[in-house]
Every structure is written in structure tokens, then in C-alpha cells.
Amino acid sequence: MINRIEDKTGETAEMADWTHCNICMRQPSTDVAFFLTGCGHILCKNCVDSGAADPQCKVCNQKSGVLEINRHLQPDLQEFFKDPKDLLVRYQQKLNKVFEFQSAHRKRINKYHKDLQQKATKMAQYFQNEMKKKSELERQYKMTKEQNKQLQEKITRQQEELRSYKTQMYQYQASAERHRSTQVPHYRSRSPNSTG
Numbered sequence: 001m002i003n004r005i006e007d008k009t010g011e012t013a014e015m016a017d018w019t020h021c022n023i024c025m026r027q028p029s030t031d032v033a034f035f036l037t038g039c040g041h042i043l044c045k046n047c048v049d050s051g052a053a054d055p056q057c058k059v060c061n062q063k064s065g066v067l068e069i070n071r072h073l074q075p076d077l078q079e080f081f082k083d084p085k086d087l088l089v090r091y092q093q094k095l096n097k098v099f100e101f102q103s104a105h106r107k108r109i110n111k112y113h114k115d116l117q118q119k120a121t122k123m124a125q126y127f128q129n130e131m132k133k134k135s136e137l138e139r140q141y142k143m144t145k146e147q148n149k150q151l152q153e154k155i156t157r158q159q160e161e162l163r164s165y166k167t168q169m170y171q172y173q174a175s176a177e178r179h180r181s182t183q184v185p186h187y188r189s190r191s192p193n194s195t196g
């Protein structure tokens with residue numbers, strides 16, 4: 001059972017059925033205000049030391065201040081008078097909101113990191129491919145250079161051979177020329193001494 005008490009502005013505050021004045025054991029009703037002390041005790045208007053400038057709790061004698069229990073009580077203190085089941089539902093709802101809020105932000109930053117990682121992986125693959133292409137080109141270049149060198153050597157060899165042939169040809173021609181100019185005309189004739 002929930003008891004309601006009205007404060008001066010007419011607003012009502014809900015008070016649980018366990019609420020009672022710690023001195024006279026009165027329970028909340030519409031005609032008597034209730035107070036909460038800083039030391040955690042509950043007192044009705046009749047039992048609270050409301051006249052004093054620095055009120056003292058009549059239960060434990062501490063000077064810890066008093067607050068009227070009504071709608072103006074600060075929220076964290078009001079919660080002490082709420083049904084724990086309602087608190088649980090509210091906290092559950094708040095928890096869900098907090099979870100949704102944080103997970104939306106977490107998703108965004110995670111996506112950003114994931115995209116960044118994918119970009120880095122792609123970039124690494126690109127460079128790896130470029131390096132492969134480069135080394136393949138270098139290999140082909142070396143091969144072509146080697147082939148070129150061999151061809152050049154072959155050409156040089158063949159040019160030397162050609163020169164050598166030419167020299168031989170000139171020598172042959174010169175010797176043939178010499179031979180022609182020194183040779184007497186040849187007549188086929190029998191030697192007078194021959195007996196054949």
C-alpha cells in the first residue's frame with residue numbers, strides 16, 4: 001500500500017507503507033508532513049526539531065539537517081521511497097539506452113578501424129604486386145641485356161671472321177695476280193726429247 005502526503009504546493013509524494021516516524025511510529029497521512037534527516041532517520045512534523053536553527057535528530061542526536069519528504073526532495077533521495085521493482089525497470093530502460101548509445105558509437109569507430117585496416121591491407125597488396133612487377137621487369141631487363149651482350153659478341157666474332165676472309169681473299173687475289181703476270185704463255189707441245 002502506498003501512502004500519499006501533500007506538501008504546501010499541493011503536490012503529492014508517494015510514500016511506501018513501511019514509512020513511519022522513528023519516534024512516535026505514526027505512518028504518513030495527508031495532514032502531517034514527514035522529514036528525512038541527514039543521518040537517515042524519518043520523523044513526523046510533531047517529532048522533528050523543526051523550530052531550531054540547527055535541528056538535532058531526536059533518534060541519534062546528530063545535527064545533520066532535515067528535509068521535508070515531498071516532490072521537491074532531490075531525486076537520489078526520492079529513490080529511497082520508490083518501489084525497488086520500479087527502480088529496476090527504470091534502470092533496465094536506462095541501461096538499454098546507454099547500451100544502444102554506446103554500441104552505436106562503438107560500431108562507428110569499429111567500422112572506421114576496419115575500413116582503415118582494409119585500406120592498409122589493400123595498399124600492402126598493391127605494393128607487393130608492384131614489387132613483384134618491378135623484380136620481374138628487372139629480371140627481363142637482365143635477360144635482355146645478357147642476350148644483347150651475346151648478340152654483340154656474335155656480331156663482333158662474325159665481323160672478325162669477315163675481315164679475316166676478306167684479308168685471305170685479297171691475299172689470294174694478289175697472289176693470283178702475281179702468278180698471272182709472271183707466267184709465260186703455256187703452249188701444249190711435245191718435248192723434242194720425248195719418246196712418247
Ligand SMILES: [Zn+2]
Pocket residue numbers: 021022023024025026043044045046047048
Ligand atoms: Zn512522530
Ligand SMILES: [Zn+2]
Pocket residue numbers: 037039040041057058059060061062
Ligand atoms: Zn538520527
